[in-house]
Amino acid sequence: MAAVADTTTVRRVRRRITPGRALAWAVMAAIVLITLVPFYWILRTALSSNDALAAHPGDLLPVGTTTGGFERALGLQSAEEAIAQGGSGGGLRFWRYLVNSVVVSTLITVCQIFFSAMAAYAFARLRWRGREAVFGLFLAGLMVPAIFTLLPNFVLVKQLGLVDSLLGVALPTMFMTPFAVFFLRQFFMNVPREVEEAALLDGAGKVRIFFRLMLPMASTPLLTLGLLTYITAWNDYFWPLMVSYSDSSRVLTVALAIFRAQTPQTGYDWSGLMAATLIAALPMLVLFGCFARRIVGSISFTGIK
C-alpha cells in the first residue's frame, strides 16, 4: 500500500520541531523524571541524618550527610547509637538477608531453567505417547493464578517440615513453571533438524545431543529466561513472608518490610529505611545495568504468547 516514490517529485521533508513534537518530548521528559527521581531520592535520604531530614525535608541534596542510615541497615550500630540517631535499635542484618536472597534466587533460577529445559526438550524433540496431552496439561497450569496455590503449598511445606528454611522458600518454583517450559519448547522446536540429524548420524545418543548440542545452542534464550526468573524470584514477597519466621530464612523483601514495621515511637527512621531500600534494590539495578539490552529486548518476545 505504500505510495510509489517518485524520486523527482518527492521532497525530503525535514523533521521540524512542531508544537506537537515539543509537547511529546516534554511528556517524555516528565515520564523519565517521574521514573528516575524516586531512585535519586532514596539515595539522598539514605545519606541524610534523621534530625536534618525533619528540619529540611525539601532540600535536593543530602542533609546532615552521614552514613548512619547504612550502618543501621547493616546492623553496624549499637542499639544506643541507633536510638540516638532516630533508629529503632532493632538491628537488622542485611548481609544475612542478602545472602539468603542470593541463595534462594540462584537455586530457583538454576534448577528451574535446567529442569524446564529438559522437559522442553522432551516435548520438542523426543517422541513419546501422550506428549501433547501432558503438554496441554502444563499449559492449563498457566491459567491458574499463582496466588491460588500459595495457601495449599504452604500447608504442604509445613507438613514437609520445611517451614522457616531456605529450601522451603525455594521449593514451589524450583522445578518448573509452565511458562519456562513453553518458552524453551518453542526455541527447541525452531532448531533446524539437520543439526540434530548430523549428530545422530555420528552416533550420539539423545542425551548427549541435549547436553552437548541443544543446551549450548540455547544459551541465549536460557540466559534471557534465567534473568527474568532471577528477577522474579528476587522480588517475591508473599511466599517468603508466609514461609520464613526467623533470620535464617529471611530474604531481602521480607526483611525490608520488617524494617519498615519496626518504626520507633518517635516516628519513622527514614534514613535507615531508605538505606535498607537501596541495599535491597541495588543488586537488581546492577543486574539491569549489565544486561539491560537483553532484558529490554526479551520483553518483546516473551511477553506476548
Next chain:
Amino acid sequence: MTIASSSPPSRLPLGDAAGAGTDRRTARRAATREERGDGWLAAVFIAPALLGFTVFLLWPTLRGVYLSFTRFNLLTPAEWVGLDNYVRMVHDPIFWDSMGVTVEYVLVNIGVQTVSALAIAVLLQRLTQSAVLRGIVLTPYLMSNVVAGIVWLWILDTQLGIGNEIIAGLGFDRIPFLADETWAVPTIALINVWRHVGYTALLLFAGLMAIPNDMYEAAKVDGASEWRMFRRITMPLLRPVLAVVLIMTVIGSFQVFDTVAVTTAGGPANATNVLQYYIYGAAFGRFQFGYASAMSVALLVVLSAITVLQYRLTRAGQSDLG
C-alpha cells in the same frame, strides 16, 4: 501440532541416507521402536518438571478447593463442614467490602496504567525508539513491590515527604495520601502504576513494532495527523496485543498484596483491605485456612469470569494484521 507418530522414512536415523527402497515394514517397526525408545528417555527428562507440576501446581489446586469445604486451623486435622464457609462468605460484610476495595483498585490501576502505557509506547514508537529510554522506563519494574511501596511511602509522607512539601509549597493543604480513607486506594493504585507501566509499555511497544511503518508513511502522505493515525491505524492493529496485555494486567492487578501489606496494612479502617490481604489475614492471623481457601476459590472464579469476558469482548483471538 499433531501427535507425531511415524515420520517419513527419509527422517529415519538408521543409516540409509538414500531413503528410497527402505522396506516399509522395517520403517514402521523402526518408527515404533524409536517411539518407545524415546519413551524411557522422555520419562527421565520430564520427571523433575512433572514432579514439580504435580506436587506444586496440580495438587495444591485440588487441595485448595478441598480445603474450602473444611474447617482447618493448620495445627489439627481438617474437618469437613460442607458449604459453611461459602455461606459465611456470602454474609460477611468485610468480604464484600474487600471485594469492592479490590475492584476500585483494579479500575484505577488498570485504567491509569493502560492509558499511560499506551501513551509511552506510542511515544517510543513515533517519537524516538531509543533503547536507552526503553531501559529507563523499565527500571521501576526491576524493583520489588516492597521497594516501590516504601519509596512512595516516604515521598508521600504527610509531614516530611517531598510530595507534600511541594503541595504545601504551592499553597494547598497537605494530603495524608496513605492515611486517608478516600485517598488510600487510588494512591496505592498509582504506586503500582509507577512500578508496572514500564513493562506494560514495552509489551505494547513490541506489538506496535509489528505494525509496518509503510502504513504510517502512506497516511502521512495523505496528510493525516498523528492523532488520526493513532485512531485509524495504531489502535485497530494493536487491538489483539492490547487485549492480551489487558487480560494479563487485570489478572495481576486483582492479586495485589505486597504494596498494601507494606504501606497501609489494609487500613485505615479497612479502606485498603484488598481481597488477598483479607485472605492472608484470615489464614495466618486467625488460623482459618478453610475460610481463606473458600475466599481464594471465589477470587479464582471471579478472575476466570473476567478473563473469559475480556477475551470475548475484545475479540483478542483475531488479528486485523492478517
Next chain:
Amino acid sequence: MRTAAALTGALLLSLATGCGRGDTAGAGGNTVTYWLWDANQLPAYQACAKDFEKQNPGLKVKITQMGWGDYWTKLTASFIAGTEPDVFTDHIQKFGQFADLKVLEPLDDLGLDDTAYQPGLAANWRGQDGRRYGAPKDWDTVALFYNRKMAKEAGLSADQLNSLDWNPRDGGSFEKAIAHLTVDRNGVRGDEKGFDRHHVKVYGMATGGAGDADGQTTWSPFTASAGWHYTDKARWGTEYRYGDKTFQSVIDWYFGLAEKGYLAPFTDYTDGANPATAQVASGKAATAFDGAWMISSYYGAEGLDVGTAPTPTGPTGKRATMMNGLADSITKNARNKQGARKWVRYLASDECQRTVGRYGIVFPATPDGTAAAVAAYRKKGIDVSAFTEPVTDKKDSTTFSFPITDCAADVYALIRPAMQDVYANGAPVSGLSRTNDQINLILGQ
C-alpha cells in the same frame, strides 16, 4: 569448570537445607522459655525466676519480653513455625483462640486450688471442656484517672468525683463534670454559653479508641452499669448482644460525647504514639478511664498531679468495672514440659505472687499477693482503693469480665471497624445490629 559448578551447587544446597531451622525456641533440656509483654513487670518476674532457679538447681528460666503489638503476632507465628515458647502470659481475649487451636496444655494436675485466688479469676481459665488451661497470675480493674489541678480549677472535689452517676439520657453528674472540665481555646468551659466544640483546648475525657469488642477502658463501665453483658452466658456464650437496644443507646450517648466536644475525637488516638496516658500527661485531656496496670505510668508522668476515682454509678444503681486477669499457659508442644509445669506452679504460688506484689506494678491473683501490692503502692504514696474496693464491695459495685467465646479473633475483626465507624464517621448505632448478626452466624457454625 565442572567441579566448580558442582561445588557451588553443593554449597547452595547445603545453605538451603543445613542452616535451615531458626532456633528461637530455646534448648529444651534444662531451660524453660517464658514470654511476657509488659516491660514494667519484667524486673518482678526476673526476681521470681531467680528464686525459682535457686529452689530448682539445674533449671534455668529464659524470659523474653516483647511489646504488646508484636507479642501476639510473634506468638501465633511461633505456633505456625513450631518454635513456640514453653510458657507464655495468656490474655483472656486470646485465650479462646488458643483453646480453639488446641495448642494449650491442660493444667488440671498442677494441684492449683480455685479458692486460693481472687473470686472468679480461676474459673475464667477453664475451657469449654471444663479443664483448666491457665494458672491465674494477676488481676486488674478500670477506674477514672483525673488531673487534680484541673479538677480543683473546675471546682470539683475528690468526693464529688468519687460519687458520680450517669444515665444514657442526660449523662447525669458524670457528663456535667466532664463538660465542666472541657475548656475551649477561648477559656469557655463545655457547659457554659459560647462553648466552641470545634476548637477545644482541653478535652474533659481522653480517648482510648473505639473500644473494639470489649470497650475495656472506654465504654464498658457504662454498658455494664446499665445492666448489659456482651454475651448470653458469662463464659463460653454462643451469642453476642451488640444488637441490644440498651447497648446501642449507651454507645450512642458515649460517642455522642465526642460530638459535643467533651470526649477527644477518634483521630486523636493512636495505640503507640498517643494513648490516653499521653493525652492526660500532656494536658490535652482532664480525665481518662484506664486500667490498674497503668497506675505507675500515670503517677510517674512528669508534672502531672493525678488522682483516681471509681467508675460512676449507672441506671442499675451500681458501679461496674471490668475485672480482668492474666494467666500463664503451657503450650502443648513445649519442649520442656516438666520444667514448664514446675515454673507455672511456682508462678501461681503465694511466694512468687508476693514477690511480684512488692514491686507495686500489678495486683497479683492471690489475696496475699494483692495485699503486698496495695502496701507497695501505699509506700509510694498511691491510693489504689478506686481499683480494689469494687472487687470487695458487692453492695455498690459489680465486676464483669471480658467476653469469653470461640472465634474471638473473628469477632474482633468484625466489631472493631464497625465501632470505629460509629465513633469516627458518625455511622448510626443500628448498624451494629447487622454486625452482631454476622458475628452470631460465625459463632453458630
